[in-house]
Amino acid sequence: MSHMLAYEDFTVGRQFQLGPRRVTTEEIIAFAEEFDPQPFHLDGDSEQARQTGGLIASGWHICGLFMAMACEAFINNSLSDGAPGVEEVRWMKPLRPRDTLSGVVTVGERRVSRSRPSRGFVQFETNLTNQSGETIASLRYPAMVRLRNPENFSDDAAS
């Protein structure tokens, strides 16, 4: 597992590119049918969708697409142990059919866990954009990542 990204590799400011990922009408509707069946996510001809300029993806779908892109970009190549939650999600602009979603994850603050010093918390700060460079959403959450060498690591923030 030595080639996997460990806590030590998530240095503050390091960035990971996500996507690009083109989004279809069909997947927007399929997600909405299962998880968020509101008219503006289900039917571009609904009154509610027409008021917002047409069909828009569920905000939770955007979160899922973020996670899929992040797994592909670096999480599945890391010693990730999941996350205790999400500190903030902001949905700024609609994601629409045929939009292309891209993103950047920037490593924010990090610290080694006091109770389990074999792992640490790494802030992943994400900005998602469409093909016009407009920000669609941002997310911030602390991921738990194992250390490669807990014995040989020291970090100011852990003291």
Next chain:
Amino acid sequence: MSHMLAYEDFTVGRQFQLGPRRVTTEEIIAFAEEFDPQPFHLDGDSEQARQTGGLIASGWHICGLFMAMACEAFINNSLSDGAPGVEEVRWMKPLRPRDTLSGVVTVGERRVSRSRPSRGFVQFETNLTNQSGETIASLRYPAMVRLRNPENFSDDAAS
């Protein structure tokens, strides 16, 4: 639309019951394959899943199940205009195959929008539990809800 829940109906402290909703192995894996393909969400026999006691659902899947239950319970019977984001998600315990998810949404603070006084922001504070009454996750986010009678409504927080 007069029978739909409007901003006026979301009084502070009002509660809505969500679920119950039984979760299957198949849907946990299907969600993970599409949105969160990490070993502990995909394969109960993986080393990573065995370290956490077996297959666990993606935290984003829990969010989607919350939204599906909330749409069914009250959102699709309301004058909801979506949400600008999520203030906090906490994943406290794993959601596993054959667990039954339930929840309570409590209306927290609310205020009429200053820029668009035909609608307001209503805090939805959610607690999700399993069949043993253990809290699986909590979510807090401000929903945008239209007023039934913007002309006739006054609210201290809007001043």
